[in-house]
Amino acid sequence: MTTIKRMTRREALKNLGLLATGAFLLGSSNVLTSCSSDNGKKRIVFYFTGSGNSLYVAKHLSEKPLSIPQVLQGDQFEFEADEIGFVFPDYQGRAPSIVQEFAQKVKLKANYMFTVITYG
Numbered sequence: 849m850t851t852i853k854r855m856t857r858r859e860a861l862k863n864l865g866l867l868a869t870g871a872f873l874l875g876s877s878n879v880l881t882s883c884s885s886d887n888g889k890k891r892i893v894f895y896f897t898g899s900g901n902s903l904y905v906a907k908h909l910s911e912k913p914l915s916i917p918q919v920l921q922g923d924q925f926e927f928e929a930d931e932i933g934f935v936f937p938d939y940q941g942r943a944p945s946i947v948q949e950f951a952q953k954v955k956l957k958a959n960y961m962f963t964v965i966t967y968g
């Protein structure tokens with residue numbers, strides 16, 4: 849079973865800041881969009897979005913982010929990549945219930961895992 853460690857708002861802001869700073873320092877936001885090919889590493893990004901913000905972020909992290917509701921409707925629940933990420937909104941300090949359901953159901957194998965939480 850895979851669980852997502854809950855992140856404080858301070859940690860989420862810090863991570864978002866680091867991401868933005870890194871992209872800025874490298875001089876191009878392409879560093880975010882070409883992540884699955886530029887460094888030769890395979891990255892899978894799962895996202896859940898209600899109003900589009902998390903999808904917007906997910907698309908900067910992967911050319912083809914995977915919708916959590918769509919993956920849940922399918923029959924593949926095991927994924928392996930060099931990097932696996934989650935993008936979803938903050939719902940009152942928690943991950944949306946469908947994200948929690950997904951995290952409990954899916955089996956993931958990756959050397960590096962990350963989460964980006966969007967918030968209002």
Ligand SMILES: Cc1cc2nc3c(=O)[nH]c(=O)nc-3n(C[C@H](O)[C@H](O)[C@H](O)COP(=O)(O)O)c2cc1C
Binds near residue numbers: 897898902936939
């Ligand atoms: C049910 C619900 C609960 C939310 N709770 C919070 C919250 O506690 N704190 C916050 O900053 N934003 C909160 N938001 C705002 C969302 O986290 C924010 O708008 C997010 O970017 C939405 O992402 P999305 O467009 O991918 O759905 C909440 C939104 C919803 C719909």
